[in-house]
Amino acid sequence: MLSRKTKYGLKALSYLAKQDRDIPVQISVISAKENISQKFLESILLSLRKTGFLGSKKGKGGGYYLLKDPKEITIAAVYRVLEGPIAMVPCVSLNFYETCEDCEDEHQCSVHKLMIQVRDNTLSILENTSLEEFVVTV
Amino acid sequence: MLSRKTKYGLKALSYLAKQDRDIPVQISVISAKENISQKFLESILLSLRKTGFLGSKKGKGGGYYLLKDPKEITIAAVYRVLEGPIAMVPCVSLNFYETCEDCEDEHQCSVHKLMIQVRDNTLSILENTSLEEFVVTV
DNA sequence: CATATATCCTATAGACATTATAGAGTATAC
DNA sequence: GTATACTCTATAATGTCTATAGGATATATG
Numbered sequence: 001m002l003s004r005k006t007k008y009g010l011k012a013l014s015y016l017a018k019q020d021r022d023i024p025v026q027i028s029v030i031s032a033k034e035n036i037s038q039k040f041l042e043s044i045l046l047s048l049r050k051t052g053f054l055g056s057k058k059g060k061g062g063g064y065y066l067l068k069d070p071k072e073i074t075i076a077a078v079y080r081v082l083e084g085p086i087a088m089v090p091c092v093s094l095n096f097y098e099t100c101e102d103c104e105d106e107h108q109c110s111v112h113k114l115m116i117q118v119r120d121n122t123l124s125i126l127e128n129t130s131l132e133e134f135v136v137t138v
Numbered sequence: 139m140l141s142r143k144t145k146y147g148l149k150a151l152s153y154l155a156k157q158d159r160d161i162p163v164q165i166s167v168i169s170a171k172e173n174i175s176q177k178f179l180e181s182i183l184l185s186l187r188k189t190g191f192l193g194s195k196k197g198k199g200g201g202y203y204l205l206k207d208p209k210e211i212t213i214a215a216v217y218r219v220l221e222g223p224i225a226m227v228p229c230v231s232l233n234f235y236e237t238c239e240d241c242e243d244e245h246q247c248s249v250h251k252l253m254i255q256v257r258d259n260t261l262s263i264l265e266n267t268s269l270e271e272f273v274v275t276v
Numbered sequence: 277c278a279t280a281t282a283t284c285c286t287a288t289a290g291a292c293a294t295t296a297t298a299g300a301g302t303a304t305a306c
Numbered sequence: 307g308t309a310t311a312c313t314c315t316a317t318a319a320t321g322t323c324t325a326t327a328g329g330a331t332a333t334a335t336g
Contacts, residue, residue, distance in 0.1 A: 001223070001226055001227070002226040002227050002249075002253070003322095003323065003324085004323080004324065005323075005324080007227065007249055008240075010248065010249050011240075011247075011248070011249065014248050024282095026281095026282070026283090027282080027283075028282085034240065035239070035240040035241075035242075036240060037324080037325060037326085039325065039326050039327080040324065040325055040326080042283080042284085043285095043325090045283090046283085046284070046285080049283095049284095056282090056283060056284090057282085057283080057332095057333080058281085058282055058283045058284080058331075058332045058333055058334095059280085059281055059282060059283080059332060059333030059334050059335095060280070060281045060282070060333070060334045060335070061281085061282090061333085061334065062281075062282050062283065062332090062333070062334085063282075063283085064283090075252065085139070088139055088140040089139070089140050089145065101173070102146075102149075102172065102173040102174060103173075104173075108275050109149075110148065110149070110152050110272050110273055110274075110275065111140075111145055111148050111149060113275075114213065114263070114267060114272060115140070117263050118260055118263055118264075121259040121260065121262075121263060122256055122259065122260065124259075125252070125255050125256055125259060126256075129252060134248050134252060135248055136248075137246050137248065137251075141293095141294065141295090142294080142295065143294075143295080162311095164310095164311065164312090165311080165312075166311085175295085175296060175297085177296065177297055177298080178295065178296055178297085180312080180313090181296090181314095183312090184312085184313070184314080187312095187313095194311090194312060194313090195303095195304080195311085195312080196302075196303045196304055196305095196310085196311055196312045196313085197302095197303060197304030197305050197306095197309090197310055197311060197312080198304070198305045198306070198309070198310045198311075199304085199305065199306095199310085199311090200303090200304070200305085200310075200311050200312065201311075201312085202312085
């Protein structure tokens with residue numbers, strides 16, 4: 001399940017991608033347009049800034065703006081920052097790998113094997129969808 | 139992320155699929171072989187019994203056994219019982235659908251659209267993998 | 277310089293789900 | 307009738323997610 005944090009983060013990035021990158025957008029505006037608690041969104045945008053997706057400007061006329069071209073931002077990258085591992089089990093994660101306590105040999109594990117398949121499929125979607133493609137509405 | 143409950147449940151079913159269906163296997167045996175807390179496994183097997191995957195027998199020589207042919211059991215069905223929705227957002231779930239509070243029109247939502255893709259891909263794996271295929275080790 | 281604006285940052289409350297255990301009850305084999 | 311093994315409900319322990327509070331800091335403007 002996708003956390004609200006990730007969902008809100010994606011929606012905010014999506015909103016920013018539709019705006020002129022030269023004009024900062026205030027948290028309150030995104031919060032109102034996307035129906036997201038302002039304080040919660042504040043912390044989400046902050047972490048997107050710290051991880052290099054967003055720039056910010058303080059004071060009047062301030063706000064947030066995309067640092068990169070939406071073409072250059074993959075949903076996978078955003079997902080990993082806000083949600084964490086894309087894999088469903090840590091023993092199959094590329095970026096957040098951990099061994100399982102219960103498995104003696106993970107290569108003998110059926111769950112492991114299946115979850116590699118799921119990971120690869122999900123990854124192929126998230127890695128190959130840029131923010132630009134993401135924002136295109138039906 | 140896959141919960142331990144689901145992971146343990148899949149491993150237990152996998153273990154049972156390798157055994158003779160006529161001979162019940164005790165919780166303690168599966169628990170020991172798969173390194174799972176016995177009491178926790180107890181509750182997992184109980185719910186797999188109540189949902190029609192397993193049969194059980196009490197008393198000496200008792201235990202759990204598969205009710206169906208491993209060919210007839212899909213991982214998707216097990217997943218839905220133990221984990222819940224396969225979809226990453228409720229608004230995209232086939233079996234556990236819920237509307238989002240923050241979306242006015244979910245068909246205009248980028249997250250919705252993307253998560254349908256992810257769901258369909260994951261689904262195609264989980265629906266098309268039977269317990270029989272699942273147990274085959276490398 | 278003073279003021280309003282808007283982000284920055286840390287801490288924490290509140291709610292909820294997950295994981296695990298306890299312990300008494302029930303059916304069965306021998 | 308005794309040991310065995312599942313049944314069932316309750317609950318403890320832990321952790322995570324969501325959200326808010328409140329003061330600090332930087333900037334635009336006149």
